[in-house]
Amino acid sequence: MILGLLFAIIAGALVALQNIFNSKVNERAGSWATTTLVLGLGFLASLTFGLLFEGKQLFHLENMKLWYWFSGLIGVGVVVCLVQGIKRLGPTYAIVIALTSQLLIALLGDTLGWLGLAKVPFTFNQLLGVLVIVGGIIVFKFGGSFEKQKVFTLPFVKGNKVSEVQK
Amino acid sequence: MKGIIFAFIGGAFITLQGIANTRISGDIGTWQAATITQFTGFIMAFIILMFVRDSNWKDFKQVKPLYLIGGAFAAIVIFSNVASIQRIGVTLSISAILIAQLIITFIIDSNGWFGLKKQKVKLPQLIGIGMMIAGVVILRS
Numbered sequence: 626m627i628l629g630l631l632f633a634i635i636a637g638a639l640v641a642l643q644n645i646f647n648s649k650v651n652e653r654a655g656s657w658a659t660t661t662l663v664l665g666l667g668f669l670a671s672l673t674f675g676l677l678f679e680g681k682q683l684f685h686l687e688n689m690k691l692w693y694w695f696s697g698l699i700g701v702g703v704v705v706c707l708v709q710g711i712k713r714l715g716p717t718y719a720i721v722i723a724l725t726s727q728l729l730i731a732l733l734g735d736t737l738g739w740l741g742l743a744k745v746p747f748t749f750n751q752l753l754g755v756l757v758i759v760g761g762i763i764v765f766k767f768g769g770s771f772e773k774q775k776v777f778t779l780p781f782v783k784g785n786k787v788s789e790v791q792k
Numbered sequence: 793m794k795g796i797i798f799a800f801i802g803g804a805f806i807t808l809q810g811i812a813n814t815r816i817s818g819d820i821g822t823w824q825a826a827t828i829t830q831f832t833g834f835i836m837a838f839i840i841l842m843f844v845r846d847s848n849w850k851d852f853k854q855v856k857p858l859y860l861i862g863g864a865f866a867a868i869v870i871f872s873n874v875a876s877i878q879r880i881g882v883t884l885s886i887s888a889i890l891i892a893q894l895i896i897t898f899i900i901d902s903n904g905w906f907g908l909k910k911q912k913v914k915l916p917q918l919i920g921i922g923m924m925i926a927g928v929v930i931l932r933s
Contacts, residue, residue, distance in 0.1 A: 629879030630888050636872035637892025639865045645897070645906055646862030653854045655846025661837040662852070667866030668830035674867050675823030683827065688819040696812040697832030699805050701840070706802030713795025722796055724890060726803030731882040734807065740815040745881045754931025758887055761923030765894065768916020 660704050664697075721766050728755045807886060813870055814877045826870040884932060891924045 643663075651659045675683040710719040732755055738744035745751075809829075816825040852860060876885040898917060904910030 626880060629876045629885065632872040632876035632879070633885045633888035634892040636869050636876060637889040638896045639869050639872070640889065641893045641896035641900070643862040643865045643869070644893075645900065645908075646859040649859040649906075650852070650855050650862070653847075654851035655844070657837060657841040657844050658847035658851065661834065661841045662860065663863030663866070664830055664834035664837050666861060666863030667870075668827060668834050670864035670867035671823060671826035671830050671870065674871075675827050679821065679823055683821075683823060686820050686824060690819070693816045693820070693825075693828060694832055696809075696816060697829035697834075698836050699809045699812060700829065700833040701836045703802055703805045703809065704837075706798045706805060710795050710799030710802055714799060719795065719799040719802075722799035723803030723806070726800040727807045727886055727890065728883070730804040730807040731886040734811050735882045739811050741818070742811060742814065742877075742882065745883070750930055750933055751883060754887070754927045754929075754933075755883065756927075757930055758890070758924045758927030761920045761925075761927060762890075762894075763920075764916050764923060765920025768914070768920060 656704065656708050660701070664700065717766055721762055724762050725759045728758060807882065810873050810877055810886065811882060814874045817874045817878075822871050822874050823867075825874070826867055829870075830866060884928070887924075887928050887931060891921070891928065894924070895921060 647659060647663055650662065654662075672683075707719065707723060710723065713719075714722070732747075732751060733739075734742060735745040735751075736747040813822075813825050813829060816829070820828075873885070873889070876888070879885075880888075898913075898921070900906060901908055901911045902913045
């Protein structure tokens with residue numbers, strides 16, 4: 626339990642940093658150039674860690690299924706959808722919707738045991754918990770101040786970029 | 793309406809990515825999963841880049857080198873994401889990730905780190921964070 630939360634916190638903290646760094650790249654370069662760079666470096670880093678920890682074992686892919694090769698495309702889908710969503714709704718609305726759907730889909734995936742996940746039985750508390758979190762996100766994002774919203778919660782958020790970098 | 797659908801699917805994809813990575817890790821290992829998915833994603837993005845050509849190499853030179861390496865964090869992000877989902881399930885894991893993410897960004901913003909303009913901390917942001925944490929407590933009760 627604690628270890629699971631700890632891993633989640635590490636992931637969240639790094640995603641936050643990554644989004645700020647990526648937004649800075651995206652200020653100068655286009656969304657696709659940024660995405661290509663980000664995924665390319667993600668690949669190199671994963672390959673390096675893999676070789677470091679597992680050596681040649683990294684290339685043993687006995688249980689590989691065909692669709693595994695394509696699941697990386699989901700990441701490209703994320704960029705397409707978010708860029709389009711933000712273009713139409715502006716960053717704040719688009720981000721609140723995307724964060725909400727992240728949580729709702731997570732609840733659905735747990736409940737239905739998608740892709741062989743251990744099923745987590747649906748309870749009212751789970752739904753309530755998710756709704757309170759969504760409420761918190763809405764208060765956080767729309768609650769006055771932080772006027773020029775600079776909370777980069779998602780990557781490649783153009784309108785949410787660091788436009789006023791201190792010189 | 794179209795914008796709402798795009799944003800919704802974008803968010804859904806983020807979660808789906810975590811679930812798929814967890815499944816693939818179970819079969820072939822986490823570093824393998826991270827390497828393969830980042831590789832195929834990179835190839836696809838590169839192909840699209842060749843068509844849209846939305847920048848040239850000089851653009852990257854104007855960026856402070858530190859900021860160019862953000863993508864490399866993905867290796868540890870994917871590893872932690874999978875390790876977390878395996879232990880506490882998708883909903884709790886995603887909730888904790890989002891909260892950690894918002895709090896860290898909030899801290900960076902309010903201190904004006906990484907050359908960001910310092911933001912004043914106001915009550916709604918603190919209430920929002922409090923509500924999110926309360927939500928996680930409810931979630932696991």
